[in-house]
Amino acid sequence: MNVRIISIGDELLIGQTVNTNAAWLGKELALLGARILEVWTISDDPKSIERALELNGADLILMTGGLGPTKDDRTKKVLANYFEMPLVLHEPTLAHISAFFERRNRPMLQANIDQALVPNGCEILANRWGTAVGMWFNAQGKSVISLPGVPYEMKGIFNEEIRPRIQARYSLNALFHRTIITQGLGESFLAERIAHWEESLEEAQLTLAYLPSPGLVKLRIGSYRGRSDEALIHSKIKELEELIPSLIVGYEEDTVASMVGRYLLEMGATLGTVESCTAGNLASALVEIPGSSAYFRGGLLTYQTSLKSELLDIPASIIASNDVVSETVAQRMAEAGRQRLKTDYCLSTTGIMGPSPGDSKEVVGTVWVGLATPKGLKTQKFTFGDDRSRNIEMTTLAALNMLRLTLKSEVNGNSAH
């Protein structure tokens, strides 16, 4: 089953909105066993939408966008014309829209009522989250699904109305893929180290993709023959585990934060953060993991320099003589945090994210990370670039990874006893 995803909207083309819908749909469709031929992001003018409908080669076309109540929403009209299905009033949809506005105590406008007009002959996919229904067309030798572009409406309709229909209507071998997360070698060195193993994958007609991200390289092994290759892929992963045991740090959807969480749960230990330059981004990454409240107690955000003295009792003279971005300040922050938050571990960050150097004499991109543990203090210096957002992101990842490595060696050390 070959699927083409069509994302409609000028805001996507000119980058005002990042196309997260296509990524989400691609993931869900691939898990169902569909092969994503391509994602085509197009303008919301009628001609572009028509041209996208005419393109052949896909068993199913899944469109998002252009179904809202305003004049720049043209998808429904184009579909009605293309499939020669005149727009007619769909009473259940009108009732749903009326109830939607009644519940919110808002008057209904003509534009909202018009959303209950649907092409006569398409299948209606109910939208419990908004007023634009989804539509499934089976005509002129084509299967086309049209969904609103608002992400949670699109996801809701997909989950409730589309996934079950795809499973019932198509016989699919789910794409089977497994992801191994490595850390410690860059992409090309890792490739050299596992070259023979990679060749054996090719012989077995399995695919391998390298997915580098800051500090990590993910390896994705896949087969388009579906779940029948599960055992084969499993045996290849075993081989890899024997080949590079120390480099494998996780599997599938693992993140550094989820690995940290697993170690802390295993140890029954608690964690806190004292953040300056990351200002909550580090804690935020930790609590993205459901269940993190079992080990993450909380944190102190000492963003302004004076708060480091007021909340953590680090003397202003020590900050002044060492620089606010220094090993000493990172140590003091982690130490004070561990005491005040009453945790086993405490991470601290202090650095200059840019564009201006703030209170520090260091250059933009300089970061010190501190880690207080039951066994003592660790620190590490990092030098990143001059992009503020990226510096915050890299500092967060560096701090999490420093903690991960420390916890890993403690868990392994303990289990050896």
Next chain:
Amino acid sequence: MNVRIISIGDELLIGQTVNTNAAWLGKELALLGARILEVWTISDDPKSIERALELNGADLILMTGGLGPTKDDRTKKVLANYFEMPLVLHEPTLAHISAFFERRNRPMLQANIDQALVPNGCEILANRWGTAVGMWFNAQGKSVISLPGVPYEMKGIFNEEIRPRIQARYSLNALFHRTIITQGLGESFLAERIAHWEESLEEAQLTLAYLPSPGLVKLRIGSYRGRSDEALIHSKIKELEELIPSLIVGYEEDTVASMVGRYLLEMGATLGTVESCTAGNLASALVEIPGSSAYFRGGLLTYQTSLKSELLDIPASIIASNDVVSETVAQRMAEAGRQRLKTDYCLSTTGIMGPSPGDSKEVVGTVWVGLATPKGLKTQKFTFGDDRSRNIEMTTLAALNMLRLTLKSEVNGNSAH
């Protein structure tokens, strides 16, 4: 100048990576005056890349991805074949790659040396950030640029090597667009309110797009005739400002956090946060704004319930009798934060993000936001859904917006005196 963006990589199709590169390139190219015909995201197999090269209708094709040192990187070979340019060693690139590895004290592998092989006849676009060079092909009636997919390498090459060449080689009328940010009316109600004005845009051959996001609707007015329409668009914005003065909250790249920052700077006031359920996400959104250290002092992340007593002196009995997610606890948090952080304003969040209800008896999605101000306390209750990430995001936006509205009325109130 019509541009087609081709994003290469299976990881994009199956949603392991969100296509942020295309959004960035779309924005930059649109600002240069190019019209983005479409973004085509394709598999990294050679046939898909060849098919993408054969498609006509674009003056320039900009490809990203598939230039790494590993076997799943096939773009360069496909381009060399397509343009019939054999791969030859490019000495300056080899020197750059050697220096790159020397600086990092790492040995160079054959795969890295091979990255200095380039199609004979294309223009080389230097990559100061990595080892995969960019390439510009002008042959067979086509202009094709190929860039690595690593975002900061791609951006670096675009900024230094591509933008100046595009400006020199094409005569462009930059796409002129202006964005007005509104708050207070949903998309369809806003459309009804400004219907006449919208019709006058159509008569003037200007485009209007509605870009709804949680709590806000952005209006983008554009012209493909470029900067010559600047005065026309400006006059249309003036008309809109007279039509809906109280609904316009910002312009262009404004975010709720940047608007909050402007008000605080204008008032010379300071801000702190006491976060439970958002656990740093709120502070993180505030410090995304460069210069935020002038008004954002810092925060307290009292994630576990017991920390609310230990750090903020909220008696456990009060938490137990009111529920940890309650108006009283949100008030106490904001009040204690304002005192401890010594700020003029302090925002607090307490809620249940899911999947489990934690220490609260409320349902997942329930949130209380508190705001301590020099004039007293405010609270607001919100009910979101059952998606953890979305709940955190919505709570952050709700808290920022509550602060924005408060600051707005204070600034306006003060200026009336």
